[in-house]
Amino acid sequence: MFNLILFGPPGSGKGTQSEKIISKYQLHHISTGDLLRSEIAKQTPLGIEAKILMDKGNLVPDEVVIGMINDCLQQHQNAAGFLFDGFPRTSVQARELDNLLQKNQTCIDVVLAMEVSEEELVKRLLKRGETSGRSDDINEQVIRARIVEYQKKTKAVLDHYAEQSKVVSVNGEGTIEEIFLRLSKELDEVQARHAC
């Protein structure tokens, strides 16, 4: 199994690059943001609760997303590997993910961390907000709140995986194809010395 975390702040291109990576490397894509938006669309109790937090740019509780990840891992036990997008987002989530993977005799192989300036993030998300219908893209205040949440809670995930020497930083600015080439180069190197 090959497991990758595609890491980066809101708007860094995790979703965009995930699509290209899963197709090239045959991984199963798990995006907690997409899973939560699907719960919102179905108007489940979980979705209704999550929407209130997401609309303010706040994270949803750890136990909610960990439960969703656990279900997803169970449902796709035969996957060649997983690409985690937007998860883990707190140290608690990172530790829990390690535990869940360990139970399945596997682990995270690499964390590819995309680096993008704050102004570029805000520009990308405001532009998407013109057409996406995503309520957390519509105004700059909520976009900046998401970035603050990232700085306060999510960046710590990098320290967790840096201790395991699994973090590789990648320049997340440029064209989508340029960034994909940078990510692919790193992935090819990690796969060549695949450890888990």
Ligand code: AP5
């Ligand atoms: P989530 O859905 O994960 O959103 P996010 O991380 O805030 O960021 P985005 O998905 O908006 O950005 P992205 O990095 O995927 O970039 P994208 O490729 O879309 O989470 C949403 C919310 O759900 C959270 O705020 C939280 O409330 C909750 N949540 C989710 N997971 C959670 C968890 N684990 N724990 C707790 N709460 C959780 O690109 C962005 C835009 O830029 C697009 O329009 C794209 O076309 C464009 N773009 C991409 N690449 C480029 C490029 N190279 N040049 C120019 N434009 C580009």
Ligand code: MG
């Ligand atoms: Mg995304």
